[in-house]
Amino acid sequence: MDTKVERETTDTEYDVIVLGTGITECILSGLLSVDGKKVLHIDKQDHYGGESASVTLSQLYEKFKQNPISKEDREAKFGRDRDWSVDLIPKFLMANGELTNILIHTDVTRYVDFKQVSGSYVFKQGKIYKVPANEMEAISSPLMGIFEKRRMKKFLEWISSYKEDESSTHQGLDLDKNTMDEVYYKFGLGNSTKEFIGHSMALWTNDDYLNEPARPSFERIVLYCQSVARYGKSPYLYPLYGLGELPQGFARLSAIYGGTYMLDNPIEKVLYTEQGKFKGVETKLGTFNAPLVIADPTYFPEKCKSTGQRVIRAICILNHPVPGTSNADSLQIIIPQSQVSRKNDIYIAVMSDAHHVCSKNHYLAIISTIIETDKPHIELEPAFKLLGPIEEKFMGIAELFEPKEDGSKDNIYLSKSYDSSSHFETMTDDVKDIYFRVTGHPLVLKSRKDSQND
Amino acid sequence: MNSSITSVKLVLLGEAAVGKSSIVLRFVSNDFTENKEPTIGAAFLTQRVNIGDETVKFEIWDTAGQERFASLAPMYYRNAQAALVVYDVTKPQSFIKARHWVKELHEQASKGIIIALVGNKIDVLESGEERKVAREEAEKLAEEENLLYFETSAKTGENVNEVFLAIGEKIPLKKAEDQANQQHGLRITDDQRIDLASSTNGPVKASGCNC
Numbered sequence: 263m264d265t266k267v268e269r270e271t272t273d274t275e276y277d278v279i280v281l282g283t284g285i286t287e288c289i290l291s292g293l294l295s296v297d298g299k300k301v302l303h304i305d306k307q308d309h310y311g312g313e314s315a316s317v318t319l320s321q322l323y324e325k326f327k328q329n330p331i332s333k334e335d336r337e338a339k340f341g342r343d344r345d346w347s348v349d350l351i352p353k354f355l356m357a358n359g360e361l362t363n364i365l366i367h368t369d370v371t372r373y374v375d376f377k378q379v380s381g382s383y384v385f386k387q388g389k390i391y392k393v394p395a396n397e398m399e400a401i402s403s404p405l406m407g408i409f410e411k412r413r414m415k416k417f418l419e420w421i422s423s424y425k426e427d428e429s430s431t432h433q434g435l436d437l438d439k440n441t442m443d444e445v446y447y448k449f450g451l452g453n454s455t456k457e458f459i460g461h462s463m464a465l466w467t468n469d470d471y472l473n474e475p476a477r478p479s480f481e482r483i484v485l486y487c488q489s490v491a492r493y494g495k496s497p498y499l500y501p502l503y504g505l506g507e508l509p510q511g512f513a514r515l516s517a518i519y520g521g522t523y524m525l526d527n528p529i530e531k532v533l534y535t536e537q538g539k540f541k542g543v544e545t546k547l548g549t550f551n552a553p554l555v556i557a558d559p560t561y562f563p564e565k566c567k568s569t570g571q572r573v574i575r576a577i578c579i580l581n582h583p584v585p586g587t588s589n590a591d592s593l594q595i596i597i598p599q600s601q602v603s604r605k606n607d608i609y610i611a612v613m614s615d616a617h618h619v620c621s622k623n624h625y626l627a628i629i630s631t632i633i634e635t636d637k638p639h640i641e642l643e644p645a646f647k648l649l650g651p652i653e654e655k656f657m658g659i660a661e662l663f664e665p666k667e668d669g670s671k672d673n674i675y676l677s678k679s680y681d682s683s684s685h686f687e688t689m690t691d692d693v694k695d696i697y698f699r700v701t702g703h704p705l706v707l708k709s710r711k712d713s714q715n716d
Numbered sequence: 717m718n719s720s721i722t723s724v725k726l727v728l729l730g731e732a733a734v735g736k737s738s739i740v741l742r743f744v745s746n747d748f749t750e751n752k753e754p755t756i757g758a759a760f761l762t763q764r765v766n767i768g769d770e771t772v773k774f775e776i777w778d779t780a781g782q783e784r785f786a787s788l789a790p791m792y793y794r795n796a797q798a799a800l801v802v803y804d805v806t807k808p809q810s811f812i813k814a815r816h817w818v819k820e821l822h823e824q825a826s827k828g829i830i831i832a833l834v835g836n837k838i839d840v841l842e843s844g845e846e847r848k849v850a851r852e853e854a855e856k857l858a859e860e861e862n863l864l865y866f867e868t869s870a871k872t873g874e875n876v877n878e879v880f881l882a883i884g885e886k887i888p889l890k891k892a893e894d895q896a897n898q899q900h901g902l903r904i905t906d907d908q909r910i911d912l913a914s915s916t917n918g919p920v921k922a923s924g925c926n927c
Contacts, residue, residue: 310789362912371912373791378910493910502909503794510789517780523787547785 273522275551276302278700279543281529282558284312285505285686286677288512289693290556292368293705295519302550303516304543308526310513311350312558313660314680316506316619319346322577326656339653340579341621347504348577348619350658351680352611352628353689354379354498354594357489360690361508362499367707370511377617379498380590384462385597386454390586390648393462393596395490410455417449417459421483437477445476459483461598465684467607467632468599485687498685500592504619529561540673554673556696559663562676566663573630573682574638577656578649580625584612585650591616594684595648602644606632609684610645624653632682633659668699675700721764721771724887725795727825728778729817730802731810735836738870739802740776743880765884772884774798793824798832798883803849805835805867811849818861830886832864832879833857839869 277299280291288310291303309315320343323330330336340346355361355376365371382393386405394400406414425431435445446456460466464482471479489497501507517523524547531544533551542551559566583589590612597608608631613619620626629645639657646652665676678692697705728736744763761776777796782788801817803810814833821831835854841847851867858865864882868875 366912376910376912499910499912503791507791510791513789514780514782514791517782518778522784523782524785525787527785 272548273300274549276300276522277552278302279304279550279552279555280557281305281543281555281561282312282677283307283310283509283513283525284314284558284677284680285509285512286314286689286693286696287312287556287558288509288516289364289690290696290700291521292370292512292515292519293364293693293697294700295516295521296368297701298519301516301521302524302552303513303521304524304527304529304545304550306526306528306561310525311506311509313560314349314351314505314509316347316349316504318343319348322346322348322656326577326658340624345615345621346619347506348626349505349611349628350575351505352575352609352630353505353680353683354500354611354685356485356497356685356687357492357499358485358497359489359685359687360694361686363707364690364693365511368512368515370508370515373511373514374507375502376499377502377592378493379496379500379592379594381587381593382462382496382498383587383593383595384458385595385601385644385648387601390595393458393496395495405458406455410452413450414455414459417446417451418487420449421480421487424480435476437480438475440476441473442476442479443472445479446472457598457600461607462596463487465596467682468605496594498594500613500617502618504613504617532562534672538672554669554675554700556675556677556700558677559665559679562665562674563663565666565674565676567666569662569664569679571662571682572633572638573660573662574633574642575658575660576629576639576642576645578627578629578646578652579620579654580627580649580651581623581653582650583614583625584610584627584648586648587612595645596684597644597648604631604641605634606682608642608645609682610648611684630682669696670699721773722887723773723775724797724883726774726776726798726800726883727792727796728776728800728802729783729814729821730800730834731804731807731813732781732784734802734804734807734810735870736800736802737778739800739834739836739868739876739879740778742870742873742876744776763880765880767881767884772887774880774884790824793821793826796825796829797887798830799825800832800834800879801863802834802836803854804837805847805849806837806840806845808848811835811854815857818857818863822861830864830883831861832866832883833861834865834879835867836870838867838874839871 278294278301280287280301280303283303283305291301295301305312319336319340383390384393391405394403420433423431435448460471463486464479486497513523527545527547529543529545533541533544535541540555542549587593591614593612595610599605599607608629610627610629612625612627614625615622627649629642631641633641635641638659662679662681664678669675675696677696681688694705728740730736740761744761762773764771764773777792779788799821801814803814818831821829833854835849855865866875866879868879870876
């Protein structure tokens with residue numbers, strides 16, 4: 263608003279410097295700006311999103327292929343480049359999940375449009391089945407036999423009527439003492455139903471949860487059911503134009519509240535105080551100081567360690583819907599580990615031009631799983647088989663990193679790599695955890711005031 | 717009454733300190749219509765303009781400073797139907813920047829975007845300051861690039877409303893299109909977008925659906 267501001271001067275002192283514009287960093291940047299902190303947000307790359315960006319087809323070829331096809335060939339086959347917005351990390355939003363809450367409470371929903379994902383499917387004995395989204399679908403689903411359906415119904419009734427402070431609703435189970443397997447046993451659920459609940463509803467990627475206390479599983483199932491109940495067809499939402507809209511939306515929030523943005527500005531040097539605490543960064547645009555920094559692992563590789571997990575992701579372009587999905591414009595397929603003799607589930611996320619992420623009559627299917635062998639591309643075979651003919655395939659492997667320390671010693675607060683889960687719940691856990699460590703108080707989501715017109 | 721409301725996303729572009737936000741504030745806070753809507757956030761203002769028996773509702777996006785270090789997000793241009801490219805008539809550098817933004821809009825924004833080139837701060841010419849960007853030069857650019865062209869003063873309000881009226885008048889075709897989209901949306905209810913905040917019964921966003 264102030265027309266007297268000298269445009270050449272740039273402040274050098276900030277409350278927080280944020281490095282990387284992945285969704286984790288952008289949410290934190292937005293939240294801290296709204297809190298009144300003076301934020302400088304820098305990315306070494308020339309676009310928003312970091313590891314969680316959505317990219318065009320030409321960028322995808324550049325990133326994954328050594329010999330990109332010519333522009334003419336590419337356009338003849340796939341249409342205009344600008345129609346493509348391909349997620350590097352496939353995920354969906356749980357309709358009732360924490361990211362949805364954050365979006366609503368920050369009003370970032372004003373900048374991003376969402377659509378429902380049409381369905382969730384699960385692989386069983388060579389075929390895919392729609393995960394029932396309501397009772398009617400559950401009754402007619404071929405996934406369970408008639409008796410198993412009754413037991414399942416009893417289990418779900420227990421979930422929905424459970425009240426923490428009314429022990430009569432617990433049916434003798436203790437969520438913190440009983441394991442999930444014990445809960446299944448109590449309701450007499452068979453293996454295939456366990457698999458269905460654990461992998462298609464609780465969205466666990468492996469079976470480790472069976473022998474752990476039931477509470478996290480319980481909470482995941484509640485989240486799943488509430489998310490399905492919210493809009494109907496599936497528990498998932500997806501933003502038009504791709505997941506890359508999310509970091510952009512939160513960056514805009516941060517900017518509106520005074521955050522300064524510098525893309526394409528690599529960090530030349532990190533400055534430390536004599537005590538070894540973070541002091542600032544040197545860049546081609548100048549030296550900027552702040553008492554603390556938030557960054558993704560790529561800015562401080564020496565301060566991160568591998569989680570031991572590596573994820574393989576395969577982005578596939580199709581010119582037809584996925585077979586057996588009633589031509590759904592978007593869906594998730596879960597291939598439970600036990601079905602294909604693995605330890606970790608394989609996920610497929612499918613989107614189409616209905617979500618403005620590819621040109622007309624094309625579909626994007628992104629397959630991901632945690633690598634278990636030294637031939638990871640072969641591990642994805644069961645998924646490729648489900649997709650039918652594939653026009654083009656881009657494969658990449660990512661090692662997952664996490665910070666070695668919590669940041670209290672050097673004031674360097676690092677986020678984790680985006681994991682292989684199919685939703686954003688672990689990402690928002692990371693956001694809340696970093697927010698707490700940085701500010702000293704837990705994140706409380708409040709509505710923004712309606713009258714802040716500067 | 718058969719009047720309809722067309723929502724138009726309008727984006728502001730121009731060098732820092734040319735008066736982008738002031739133009740919008742002048743436009744929005746003037747008693748131009750009685751339907752002034754309060755908005756959320758500093759950089760998302762709305763204002764309605766009546767043109768004939770139709771109402772155009774401008775959703776005005778400020779850059780929020782993200783243009784300063786060339787860090788505007790693609791989201792900013794997405795589905796923008798109109799743009800104000802603002803320069804300062806006393807600063808030639810800002811006019812060079814305006815050319816750059818026009819080019820950027822042609823590359824990034826939707827094909828049919830209506831662009832208004834706006835030379836601001838003409839009030840200072842009366843107080844003796846020298847004009848550094850000739851009217852002819854700006855007119856030439858406007859003609860070449862098919863832009864609307866105005867010289868304004870956000871300070872006195874001169875010509876500010878006229879800019880938005882002129883844009884509004886070039887919009888009307890959108891109305892028919894929007895209605896078609898709405899029918900389309902009703903027919904294929906599955907295809908409707910979700911209003912995440914609608915638990916409080918907010919209006920479902922039916923505009924701007926370009927499926």
